Amino acid sequence: MKRYFLSLFLFAVASIVNAQQIKGRIINSTTSGVVENARILDVTTGVIVFSDARGEFEITSNQKTLRLEITAKSYYIKKVEIPVADLLEIALLPLPEMLSEVIVKGSVFSNELRQVPASVGMLTKKDLERIDAGNMVQVFNNIPGIYVNQGALNTTKLSIRGIGARSQYNTNRIQAYLNEIPLTTGEGELTLDDLDVESLSSIEIIKGPTSSLYGAGLGGVINLYAKSENAEKTQTSAATQVGSYGFLKNTIVASHATADINVYANYNDLQSNGYRDNGSYKRQSGLVNIEFPSTNGNSLNVVANYTHLKAFIPSSLNEDDFINSPEKAAFTWGKSKGYESYNCGLLGVAYTTNIAPKLKNTTATYINFKNAFEPRPFDILKEERISTGMRTKFRYLTEFFELPSDLVFGGEYYREWYEMATFQNLYEENEGQGSLRGSQLSNNEQDRSYVNFFGQFKVEATKSLDLEMGLNFNTTQYQLNDIFENDDLDQSGNYKFKTVLSPRLAASYEVASQKNIYASISHGFSTPSVSETLTPEGEINTSLKPETGINYEIGFKGNWFNNALYTELALYSIQVKNLLVAQRIAEDRYVGVNAGKTNHNGIELFTTYNLLVSDNIAINPYFNSAINFFEFEDFTNNEIDYSGKQLPGVPEYTFNLGMDITFFNSLRVYSSLMNVGQIALNDANSLFSDAYQLLNVKASYQLPLFKVMNLNLSAGINNLLNEKYASSILPNAVGFGGASPRYYYPGNPRNYFAGIGLNYIF
CATH class of the missing domain: 2.60.40.1120 (Carboxypeptidase-like, regulatory domain)
Structure with missing residues (x-):
């Protein structure tokens, strides 16, 4: 014992x-x-x-x-x-993000997505990782109701629920912000290509008129949020991606986070020869995001972004070239070696403070600039733009007849100074060397400004019912100074649009646990650009009115099967009047006219499912679709009545089916199949583009090399089925001099990419 x-x-x-x-x-x-x-x-x-x-x-x-x-x-x-x-x-491995629980920061009240009485598209970190690192805008195709026209990396046009589809070459009628800093110019134009997808943490898209919150933006608003470090550590990484058509992208990232400061910096150098002639592209850009948090809830955020770009322009093709020679450039653009080159940047500072226990304020001030030079076959354009402004927002938690209530109010001021000059393009006399600047044709200065005052009020009427109401007050004006003295035309003048009031009413009701229905009525507007207000003779058209629209919407958001399945369904009708139409008066020259009314009726569906096959395998299938019934209600242009015709430039439907598979926390496989219906090419609906399908696949693998270092590998194929399709449409193209209309921008054939990166944690 x-x-x-x-x-x-x-x-x-x-x-x-x-x-x-x-x-x-x-x-x-x-x-x-x-x-x-x-x-x-x-x-x-x-x-x-x-x-x-x-x-x-x-x-x-x-x-x-x-x-x-x-x-x-x-x-x-x-x-x-x-x-x-x-x-x-x-x-x-985190459970695939339950979108119903994601906080929507851009909705003013910072509600969970399921509780927001509006249609909001969310693009999370995982969504941004599904695509190749060279083309940010393709990620927007994951949101039902958004359609991306992309003629080239620098020729992108987004439309939301058909709003903006008639734009010729760029995105308009949509407001966009990066960390509360406006990206949309005073003319209402938006260029998302200046931002790199790897510098963003998430994107929110509020679809439909949102003027009660953001002013002029009939299509909606896009809120982008710069990436920041989540953990208290210091790390750096370097990555390279190569691909078809001479694609090369190098990225360097550094971050440092403590309890007192969070710094994230991203620099990237991207270049591509392009699939088409005269399609080479070079961009260098950098972003810095600095946050100074504090224990009392106050915080300071500084964000800066700079981009240098030179991108040649192949332009659109006629039907014969699109079918038989899609790799060629448009003849005059190829001969002139047309391109755009610019430097642009922004700097913004936002401060959030708790004024009182129930009162918080966030104020952002900013400045941005752009200097651009664009040789085109018909002239050479030189632009300089500087803009500045401030946006302030107060949030007050209170009670309304003893009911929990939330009041948000504030204002925004924007001022822009813009100079534009045009010159002759003597490329035909330049012995095949491309564009050559000749004598000056015009010289204009424009001052643009707008003021928004907004207020939103939410009350928790019952435990299950939330009511919201809002109102926006907007005034927009500009001054045009014609300082070119070598002609008899003086375009100088002042223009001020009538004050616009944009109301909004909405309600959200929880019909069962984790299941909400909502309804909303909202007003929106978009003002004409300066170029649209000029007549063919170059005088200001003072009779133009802003486009206005009212959005009626009902929808459902809910979780099923123990929160494994999430679904959204939205039915909406947007009635637009004083439709602004870009009327062609010469090759690549347009003026704006108010031509009538359009109806934008549609159905949108989104669903995602989280399936854990085993401890080490997770599958996340998803599906979204949009069925569009967009037509002219009352539309006459050049004495031709197009009432009842389908709106050109937007597909009849889109269906997107995808699946993400994760193995052992390290290997991820992404696949997506996008189906796009036919698109009317003109107001008369005499021509349509063909429907098409795009299958994209990508795989990424993270391999720990040492305790402080990870190796990241990725590879993928875009357009796996080698579909021949038009990636962008130029609505109502007109042929000049006996030439056929150039409606089509050819999409890239099957193309490949692969990347490698190292991440080091100090």
């Missing part, structure tokens, strides 16, 4: 001596951020510990191999059997 107790005692002593304190950290496998309060079970001993605020834990073991089971809210359960190390780092 004594020997037994002695042996037991010696075994216990040996166990204690051999036992060691093992430190570890639990992180998010997607963001590398720490996971707090994760439950770590030692399956062998039954000991349970929890991770702290830094994601760290300690556990005692005398085993050479640990068998652990880790559980945490919003993460898949993970079971591991790993050798003991000085510092364990275990990555948990």
Whole structure:
């Protein structure tokens, strides 16, 4: 007996001596951020510990191999059997983001998506990683109701619910912000290509008229948020992506985060020869995002972005060239070697402060600029633009007849100084060397400004019913100074649009747990650009009116099957009047006219499903669709009545089916199939583009090399089925000099890409 107790005692002593304190950290496998309060079970001993605020834990073991089971809210359960190390780092796979629980920051009230009484598209970090790193705008195709026309990397046009589809070469009728800083110019034009997809953390799109919140934006608003570091650490990374048609992108990223400061910096250099002649593209851009948080809730955010771009322009093709020679450039653009080149940048500072326990204010001030030079076959354009402004927003939590209420109010001021000059293009006399600047044709200065005052009020009428109402007051004006003295035409003048009041009413009702229905009525408007207000003789058309529209919408948002399935359904009708039409008066020259009314009726569906096949395999299929009934209600142009015709430039339908598969927290496979219906090419509906399907696939793999270094690999194929299609349409193209109309921008054939990157954590 004594020997037994002695042996037991010696075994216990040996166990204690051999036992060691093992430190570890639990992180998010997607963001590398720490996971707090994760439950770590030692399956062998039954000991349970929890991770702290830094994601760290300690556990005692005398085993050479640990068998652990880790559980945490919003993460898949993970079971591991790993050798003991000085510092364990275990990555948990997050449950595919339950969109219903994502906070929508751009909705003013910062509600969960399911509770927002509006149609809001969310693009999360995972969505941004589905695409190749060279083409940001293609990610918008994952949102029902948005259609992307992309003639080239620098020729992009987005339409939301058909609004903006009639634009010729760029995105308009849509407001956009980066960290509260306006990206849309005073003329209402938007260029998203200046931002790099790898510098963004998320994107929100509020579809339909949102003027009660953001002023002139009949189509909606896009809120982009710059990337920041999630965990307190310092790291740097470098990556290279190569692809078809001479594509090359190099990226360098550095970040540093502590309790007092969060710094993120991204620099990238992108170039491509392009699929088409005269299609080479070069862009260098950099973004810096700095946050200064504080324990009392106050915070300061500084964001800056700079872009240098030179992109040649192949332009659109007629039907014969589109079918037989899609790689060629339009003849005059090829001969002149037309291109655009510019430097642009922005700097913004936003400060959030808690004025009182229930009163918070966020104020952002900013400045941005753009200097551009664009040789075109018909002239050479030189532009300089500087704009500045401020946006302030107050939020007050109160009670309305003893009901919990939320009041948001504020204002926005924008001022822009714009100079434009045109010159002769003597490319035909330049012996095949391309564009050559000749004598000056025009010289104009424009001052543009607008003021918005907005207010939104929400009351929790019952535990299940939220009511919202809002109102926006807008005044827009500009001054045009013609300082070109070598002609008899003086375009100088002042123009001020009538004050526009834009109201909004909305309600959201929780019909069952995690299931909401909503309804809304909202007003929106878009003002004409300066170029649209000029007559063919160059005088200001003072009779033009802003486009206005009213959006009627009902919808459903809800979770099913223990929150594994999320669905959204929206039915809407937008009635637009004083439709602004770009009327062609010469090759690539247009003036604006108010030509009538349009009806934008549609149905949108989005659904996503989260399936855990095993501890190490997760599948996330998703589907979205938009069925569009967009037509002219009352539309006469050049004495021709087009009433009842289909709106050109937007597809009859879009269906997108995709699937994400994750293996062992490290290998991810993405696939998506986009189906696009036929598109009317002109107001008369005499020609339509063909429907098409695009299948894209991508795989990425993260391999830990050392404790502080990861290797990231990726590869993919766009247009796997090698579909021949028009990636963009030029509505109502007209042939001049006996030439056929150039409606089509050919899409890229099957093309490949691959990338490699290293990430180092200090």
